[in-house]
Amino acid sequence: MYVKICGLREPEHVTAAVEAGADAIGYVLTRSPRRITPARARELASTVPAHVLTVAVFAGETPEEIRAAALEAGVRAVQLHGDHPHDDFTALKDLDLTLIRAGAAGADLRCGAFDEDLLIVDAPRPGSGQPWDWAAVRGRPAGRWMLAGGLDPSNVAEAIAAARPWGVDVSSGVEVAPGVKDAGLIRSFVTAARAAG
Numbered sequence: 001m002y003v004k005i006c007g008l009r010e011p012e013h014v015t016a017a018v019e020a021g022a023d024a025i026g027y028v029l030t031r032s033p034r035r036i037t038p039a040r041a042r043e044l045a046s047t048v049p050a051h052v053l054t055v056a057v058f059a060g061e062t063p064e065e066i067r068a069a070a071l072e073a074g075v076r077a078v079q080l081h082g083d084h085p086h087d088d089f090t091a092l093k094d095l096d097l098t099l100i101r102a103g104a105a106g107a108d109l110r111c112g113a114f115d116e117d118l119l120i121v122d123a124p125r126p127g128s129g130q131p132w133d134w135a136a137v138r139g140r141p142a143g144r145w146m147l148a149g150g151l152d153p154s155n156v157a158e159a160i161a162a163a164r165p166w167g168v169d170v171s172s173g174v175e176v177a178p179g180v181k182d183a184g185l186i187r188s189f190v191t192a193a194r195a196a197g
């Protein structure tokens with residue numbers, strides 16, 4: 001089970017995620033209580049070992065804005081959340097970064113449909129922490145896809161059993177307040193996801 005922990009802002013939480021065995025770590029560079037600057041993301045990403053994917057999260061920015069911020073942040077992947085057209089992915093292809101497409105269950109659920117490398121199937125409101133009907137997508141997404149939206153250490157096993165994803169992605173569910181992560185919750189989430197997967 002591939003595990004991504006998103007919305008990290010503090011070095012101790014990056015360390016907790018890496019030590020717990022997370023496969024990917026996300027930095028939100030778009031409008032959100034978790035937003036950080038590309039410079040801060042670079043600082044946080046600089047300590048992350050090469051086997052962990054560092055991801056910059058965007059929602060609605062232009063390919064030019066995404067390109068500039070991702071290069072400044074020095075990440076290994078970009079996540080385009082929401083209604084980004086196929087052309088936005090094409091425009092970023094030459095960056096040679098892992099491309100992640102993220103959207104709600106109404107979108108095209110074939111990983112690779114927009115030339116992306118990974119797909120995230122999320123709740124209608126990203127980063128809201130609201131659980132949704134995970135079982136509704138069971139058997140529908142194809143390829144390397146992560147389930148997101150309202151996951152936490154106590155429900156991730158149930159969500160995995162319901163949707164049968166390739167991976168899981170969490171933000172609010174490992175926080176004690178919006179934008180404030182908790183190292184213990186991060187560790188519990190990774191452990192629970194791995195045990196269930």
Ligand SMILES: O=C(O)c1ccccc1N[C@@H]1O[C@H](COP(=O)(O)O)[C@@H](O)[C@H]1O
Nearest residue numbers: 006032126127129148149150170171172
């Ligand atoms: O986390 C955010 O604030 C955010 C803002 C804008 C786009 C994406 C965002 N995060 C993504 O939302 C889900 C996690 O949601 P949840 O909080 O666990 O319910 C995940 O895909 C994040 O990458």
